[in-house]
Amino acid sequence: MLWGRAGPANFFPVRHRWTLVLLLLGLGAFALLVALSGPREIWQAARRLPLWALAALLGLELLGLTFWAGSWGVLLRAAGVRVPFGTAWAAALAGFAVSYLTPVAYLGGEPVRGWIVVRRSGADPATVAGTLVWDRVIAGLVLFGFALVGAGLVLPLLPPGRRPWALAGLLFLGLVVLLAALSFARGWRWLSRLIGALGRPWPRLRALAPRAEAMEATMGRLVRQRSWALGAALLLQLLSFLCHYVRPFFYFGLAQGRWLAFREMGVYFNLNAFLSLFLWLTPAGVGTAEGGRVGILGLLGIPAAAALAFSLTYRFLELLLVGLGFAVMGGYGLGRRVRQRLGLLRGVAELGNLLVYGFLLRPWLLPRLFDHRFRREDPWGYRDSPYERRKYELKLAILPRKGGGQGPPYRRALDLGCAEGLFTRRLVEEGVAAQAVGVDFSRRALARARERNAGLPVEFHEMDIGEGLPEGTYDLVFCSEVLYYLGYGRVRRLAERLAQKIEPGGHLVLVSPWPAAKVFHRPFLRHPAFRRVAEHVEAHPTRPYAITCLERR
Secondary structure, three states, X not given: OOEOOOOXXXXXXXXXXXXXXXXXXXXXXXXXXXXXXXXXXXXXXXXXXXXXXXXXXXXXXXXXXXXXXXXXXXXXXXXXXXXXXXXXXXXXXXXXXXXXXXXXXXXXXXXXXXXXXXXXXXXXXXXXXXXXXXXXXXXXXXXXXXXXXXXXXXXXXXXXXXXXXXXXXXXXXXXXXXXXXXXXXXXXOHHHHHHHHHOOOOHHHHOOHHHHHHHHHHHHHHHHHOHHHHHHHHHHHHHHHHHHHOHHHHHHXXXXXXXXXXXXXXXXXXXXXXXXXXXXXXXXXXXXXXXXXXXXXXXXXXXXXXXXXXXXXXXXXXXXXXXXHHHHXXXXXXXXXXXXXXXXXXXXXXXXHHHHHHHHOOOOHHHHHHHHHOOOXXXXXXXXXXHHHXXXXXXXXXXXXXXXXXXXXXXXXXXXXXXXXXXXXXXXXXXXXXXXXXXXXXXHXXXXXXXXXXXXOEEEEEOOOOOOOOOOOEEEXXXXXXXXXXXXXXHHHHHHHHHHHEEEEEEEEEEEEOOOHHHHOHHHHOOOOEEEEEEEEEOOOOOOEEEEEEEEO
């Protein structure tokens, strides 16, 4: 489906736009922290951690996950849900992956892990939901217990005027958790009654009340008949929290030889718990988590560069677990709607490439990286990939000029980031353009492109499109999946250069991951020399993308 100038607004609803705004804010805060702390200093601090120590820290993360999965597994067994521990562990890993990327605390993964257990065991969803709620209530009790023990360590660090507010907030949190536990234990069934009352005008909401009542019945039954299971789950959750509690102790001890005292660890854990509960506003806590940890560790006399090295090391370890969690979800199978949302999340995450390639990787390094990647033929599988074939067809279908006349509809085409020239060749073989020019900065890729296209009206140039373009003018330009390698400043400069290179009435086709394309394509859409004539969003389940066709005014 093709859209006109209005664009595919319905495909990107308000909640996704809000997530995108939060992610951009988080990335901006992260970039500012890195710039102020010094990338070189952060890298030097991170390199002080031995590789074996990194593996040990990963083992500690896996141990904490195992204790947490064991806690939930005890609740499942007590509720009569019979699943192997491996299933509970895999479901917990998948839930962690989704929760980690969810703004505002760790709540997004509960439906995912519940769905996996229901699918595997055939258990009643209300029963599984009851164990999930108890799991979160127990986690809240453990967190409140840690916060209460550490309050005596943290409160003296605060200004006198703020101590009553901090204490009031802590007591409020504890009261909410304790009341939730008591209400479920005593069978007050306030949740189902509240849903029923609120759902009177809305039949769909009212229909959820019986399910909530069944869930509350499961939770009350666990207290009356399996109270030992709640105690065992509480103990395992405590061990899981301890694995997180000792993070800075082992990291700074192994990396810097500084073993934090109990009081220092108590300060870090309690303030970090507050950060996780109230300031985890961006997806994966990008920017907010790093800023909070820098501030907390600064209270302990740890420099900002070392604090960021600590935060980024654990970010790396957590993302490894997130990747495993998504692999688990792929193994169990997910509905098309869920897969599509995960694909959108990945598309948003592509914005991080602007930071990586624009600030952390220098332009002179990229050709070396790509030459290494092209040490074997077609490393991305362009030739045989159905995904790429579909993309090729859509890029040609969106062109306003079609064949069928005296000759090719376009005189001279430019393919930016041509790799081994597979698409560049199609432009002349299928009569789209009389002549084609391919540009890339990988010497190995261009050597294969020249060899395979000898005798055709195709030429190839080795250059960095962020710095310059080939001589001459063009009436057709393709820029597919390359903008994120430039960094935003160089994308804007490329828009200026292409405005001079494309002939009036000529066309520019941009292809980028969706919804990150809204950012990547903005310098071109806002340039007075271009107007958008068509746009297509391919809602691929794992990597959606947008194709935008612009015309030179």
